[in-house]
Amino acid sequence: MSLDYVKFTPGFGKFMPKEYRDMVEHGPFGKKISVSQVGMFKEILEEHPMCAGCAMTLFIRLAIIAFPNPEDTITVGTAGCGRLAISQAAIPFVYGNYGDQNGVASGLTRGLRLRFGDKPKDVVVMAGDGGMADIGFAQTLHSWFRKEKFTTIMLDNEVYGNTGGQESGMTNRNQVLKMAPLGKKFEKMDMLGMAKVAGCAYVATVVPNNPRRVESVIKKAVLVAREIGPSYIQAYTSCNIEYAIPTDKVMEDAKTVEDDRYKFSEYITDEAKEYLSQLYGYKEYLPKPATAVGKQ
Amino acid sequence: MYLVANIDTGICAATSCKLCTQYCPEANTILYNNDAGKDKGLKYGSAYVAVDRCKGCAQCVWVCDNMAKHNAIKMEMIDQIGDTALTQNVTYGEKNSSATLASPIRG
Numbered sequence: 001m002s003l004d005y006v007k008f009t010p011g012f013g014k015f016m017p018k019e020y021r022d023m024v025e026h027g028p029f030g031k032k033i034s035v036s037q038v039g040m041f042k043e044i045l046e047e048h049p050m051c052a053g054c055a056m057t058l059f060i061r062l063a064i065i066a067f068p069n070p071e072d073t074i075t076v077g078t079a080g081c082g083r084l085a086i087s088q089a090a091i092p093f094v095y096g097n098y099g100d101q102n103g104v105a106s107g108l109t110r111g112l113r114l115r116f117g118d119k120p121k122d123v124v125v126m127a128g129d130g131g132m133a134d135i136g137f138a139q140t141l142h143s144w145f146r147k148e149k150f151t152t153i154m155l156d157n158e159v160y161g162n163t164g165g166q167e168s169g170m171t172n173r174n175q176v177l178k179m180a181p182l183g184k185k186f187e188k189m190d191m192l193g194m195a196k197v198a199g200c201a202y203v204a205t206v207v208p209n210n211p212r213r214v215e216s217v218i219k220k221a222v223l224v225a226r227e228i229g230p231s232y233i234q235a236y237t238s239c240n241i242e243y244a245i246p247t248d249k250v251m252e253d254a255k256t257v258e259d260d261r262y263k264f265s266e267y268i269t270d271e272a273k274e275y276l277s278q279l280y281g282y283k284e285y286l287p288k289p290a291t292a293v294g295k296q
Numbered sequence: 297m298y299l300v301a302n303i304d305t306g307i308c309a310a311t312s313c314k315l316c317t318q319y320c321p322e323a324n325t326i327l328y329n330n331d332a333g334k335d336k337g338l339k340y341g342s343a344y345v346a347v348d349r350c351k352g353c354a355q356c357v358w359v360c361d362n363m364a365k366h367n368a369i370k371m372e373m374i375d376q377i378g379d380t381a382l383t384q385n386v387t388y389g390e391k392n393s394s395a396t397l398a399s400p401i402r403g
């Protein structure tokens with residue numbers, strides 16, 4: 001049904017811009033596409049004004065490729081760098097006021113369920129660490145406590161990038177930034193711990209220097225949010241401008257930070273494990289066969 | 297003038313590991329032609345860059361040099377690059393994409 005909007009009005013195809021025609025004819029809508037096939041199909045993310053070499057850009061690109069059903073997905077964002085790209089994809093994007101994104105997504109998710117019943121429409125919030133852990137903190141936490149069924153992705157560049165380098169709750173202690181010249185006085189907030197306490201069914205940390213892993217966690221998070229409950233992904237997406245990382249060293253930095261303090265982690269409830277294994281064939285979550293008595 | 301990534305088809309088509317495009321921050325920029333290099337007996341096809349979308353970050357160079365260890369990508373001045381791929385000349389197939397080359401300066 002929703003694939004209806006990714007086709008031409010009869011007779012108009014040849015008048016559409018090339019990018020649009022490529023997207024309709026060779027895009028990922030209605031197909032099973034994976035990160036390993038990039039370069040051979042038309043991606044639904046278009047050109048945008050984010051900085052050259054930004055790791056957040058790469059993460060957003062990979063996340064959009066990983067959406068299990070892009071034709072049935074709606075993204076929600078807010079002020080901050082990420083929305084400059086997220087809004088330039090051929091899937092609907094809703095702009096929440098700064099900090100309101102999880103409130104907006106809650107209403108949207110409920111409305112879509114009323115309108116479309118059990119046909120899945122995936123709602124995915126992608127916003128910066130400032131928008132999510134500082135200004136939108138209450139709305140983020142409350143959406144989790146209310147068990148709203150959508151995915152929340154933090155684009156954690158550990159700074160307010162879009163406004164020129166203020167510290168956020170997710171900045172590391174002692175970090176000096178342009179607008180934090182004395183260094184941050186407090187620890188980085190434990191949003192992962194809070195997501196678990198607040199009842200998220202799937203929580204993961206990821207760094208974009210491993211594209212296949214980004215794909216895997218995004219898919220799981222979106223699928224879990226369909227039926228089980230809220231999911232949260234925290235992605236290290238460095239700001240090469242505010243952290244002065246040369247663009248050709250951005251992946252080297254990602255690797256160093258991953259090895260040091262942003263190791264891959266995944267938390268999943270038993271209910272979510274059962275659901276992923278039963279409905280979507282995730283073998284890793286199948287119950288381990290009990291060892292037969294007497295056999296070693 | 298400004299720098300864009302340029303992929304040496306000869307080196308890339310000898311292995312074509314398909315790593316760089318997974319790391320380019322820009323969408324639809326490093327593409328693959330499975331048939332590139334076949335005329336020279338190379339069997340794997342090659343990556344190529346739609347230079348009008350390239351922002352010149354050189355992340356792909358780092359990936360090809362350090363992860364793939366193939367050293368197939370160099371940053372070059374857009375007016376020195378000769379004929380190359382541009383989005384408007386790219387054709388997508390079933391499981392492939394290809395481009396007729398044109399001058400990035402004259403289009």
Ligand SMILES: Cc1ncc(C[n+]2csc(CCOP(=O)(O)OP(=O)(O)O)c2C)c(N)n1
Nearest residue numbers: 079080081098128129130131159160161162
């Ligand atoms: C209510 C409101 N307050 C402040 C702003 C100004 N503002 C725009 S972007 C931004 C910071 C974004 O930082 P973050 O959320 O960490 O995202 P980043 O740009 O780092 O990706 C701020 C404070 C705003 N747009 N709206």
Ligand code: SF4
Nearest residue numbers: 051054081161239240
């Ligand atoms: S300011 Fe930083 S986070 Fe924002 S687009 Fe530029 S590099 Fe990326």
Ligand code: SF4
Nearest residue numbers: 308313314316360366
């Ligand atoms: S990383 Fe290098 S060798 Fe591998 S596909 Fe890209 S250009 Fe070719």
Ligand code: SF4
Nearest residue numbers: 320350351353354356
């Ligand atoms: S230089 Fe940057 S934008 Fe250009 S192709 Fe390489 S990774 Fe992509």
